[in-house]
Amino acid sequence: DTSGGDADTDTDVDTDADGDVCTTLTIDTVDGDTSVIVGSTIQFEATCIFDNGTDEVDVTASVNLEWASNTTGVATISNDAGSEGLASGASAGTAGITATYTNKDGTPTTSDSFSLTVVEKTATAIVVSPDNVLLNVINETQQYTATCTYNDGTSGNCTEDVDWDSSSETVASISDMGVATALENGDTTITATLGDTVSNDANLTVDVGAICTTLTISPIETTNSVPVGGTLQFTASCVFEGHRQETDVTDDVDWSSSVETIATVSDGPLDDGEVTGLELGDTVISATYLN
Numbered sequence: 001d002t003s004g005g006d007a008d009t010d011t012d013v014d015t016d017a018d019g020d021v022c023t024t025l026t027i028d029t030v031d032g033d034t035s036v037i038v039g040s041t042i043q044f045e046a047t048c049i050f051d052n053g054t055d056e057v058d059v060t061a062s063v064n065l066e067w068a069s070n071t072t073g074v075a076t077i078s079n080d081a082g083s084e085g086l087a088s089g090a091s092a093g094t095a096g097i098t099a100t101y102t103n104k105d106g107t108p109t110t111s112d113s114f115s116l117t118v119v120e121k122t123a124t125a126i127v128v129s130p131d132n133v134l135l136n137v138i139n140e141t142q143q144y145t146a147t148c149t150y151n152d153g154t155s156g157n158c159t160e161d162v163d164w165d166s167s168s169e170t171v172a173s174i175s176d177m178g179v180a181t182a183l184e185n186g187d188t189t190i191t192a193t194l195g196d197t198v199s200n201d202a203n204l205t206v207d208v209g210a211i212c213t214t215l216t217i218s219p220i221e222t223t224n225s226v227p228v229g230g231t232l233q234f235t236a237s238c239v240f241e242g243h244r245q246e247t248d249v250t251d252d253v254d255w256s257s258s259v260e261t262i263a264t265v266s267d268g269p270l271d272d273g274e275v276t277g278l279e280l281g282d283t284v285i286s287a288t289y290l291n
Helices: none
Strands: 022-029 035-037 041-050 065-069 075-077 086-089 093-102 108-110 114-119 123-129 133-135 141-143 145-150 155-157 163-166 172-174 179-182 186-194 202-206 212-219 231-240 246-248 254-257 263-265 274-277 285-288
Touching: 022 093, 022 108, 022 114, 035 086, 041 065, 041 093, 065 075, 075 093, 086 114, 123 186, 133 141, 133 179, 145 186, 163 172, 172 186, 212 285, 231 285, 254 263
Parallel strands: 035 114, 133 202
Antiparallel strands: 022 041, 041 086, 065 093, 075 086, 093 108, 093 114, 123 145, 141 179, 145 155, 163 186, 172 179, 186 202, 212 231, 231 246, 231 274, 254 285, 263 274
16 A cells, blocks of 8 residues: 555665575686686686575676685786676786675675686697708708697797707708708708797708709799790709609709790899790790709
8 A cells, every 4th residue: 555655665686596695605717727828818607505595506797796816916807797707817826716795784705715827828739840851952941830839729830939959960050040051961850849848850851962863843833824024933843862852953953945035044043943035936944953
C-alpha cells in the first residue's frame, strides 16, 4: 500500500552471489601456467565461495574485486574494465599476484599470493642455412642465414643477433653478419649460438682447383629474349668433380655473345652475365669456366 506516503526504493549492487561474505577466494591463471615472457601477458581468474554455501562463483571482473602485484617492476595486473586480471610481464623476476574481494559488510577477503615468474624471451631452436656449400675460389664468400624459434612460439630471422662460428677458421672465416669467406682447401662447419641454444651444423667445403664437370647457364627470368636497349641477367653454375650440388660461378666464368652487334654480355666485376640488346636478331650466349 503506497497511498498517502512516499515509496522507499533499496538498490543492491552486489550481483556476484546471494551470500554476504566471500569465505574463500582463489586465484589462478586460466591456462595453468606459472610464468610469462617479458612483453607478453597472461590471464588470471578469481573464484569465491560465499557463506551461503554456493559453489564457486567467478568474480574475476567483479566491481568488488581488486587485483594487485607486489612487484610492479616485474609484473603488473589490470583492474581496467574489459581486461580485469590480465597480467603483463615487465622484466625478469618474480612477482606476487593477489586479489581482494570487498564483501557487502565492507570486510575484505584476500586470496593467497600467486607467485608469477617473468622470464626473458629466449631462442629454443636455431636453423642455419644453406647447408653443404662448396666454395672453389679463395676469398669467395657465402651469406648464411639464421632463423630462430622463441619460447613464446614466434620465429624469425635472427642472423644479426646470433654469434657465428666456423669450426676451422683456417679453412673459412665467418663474420658477425654470417658471411663466410674461403681461405684454404678443407672442410668446416658453420654454427650459430644465441644464449644457450646452438644451431645445426651447416657444412662448408673449400675446394680450390676442383674440376667443373657440368657448367649450366640460364636467364634469371623465364625468357630467352631481350628488347633493344633492354637487359637480361644470366647466371652460371657448376657441378664440381666429387660434389653433387651446383655452385654459382656467375662471377668466375668468361661470358661471350656469338653476335656482339645484336647483343653483348658483360664480363665486368659488378654485372657479370648481364646481356644488353643492341638490335633485332639472334645470338648465342655462352660461358667458359677455366679449371
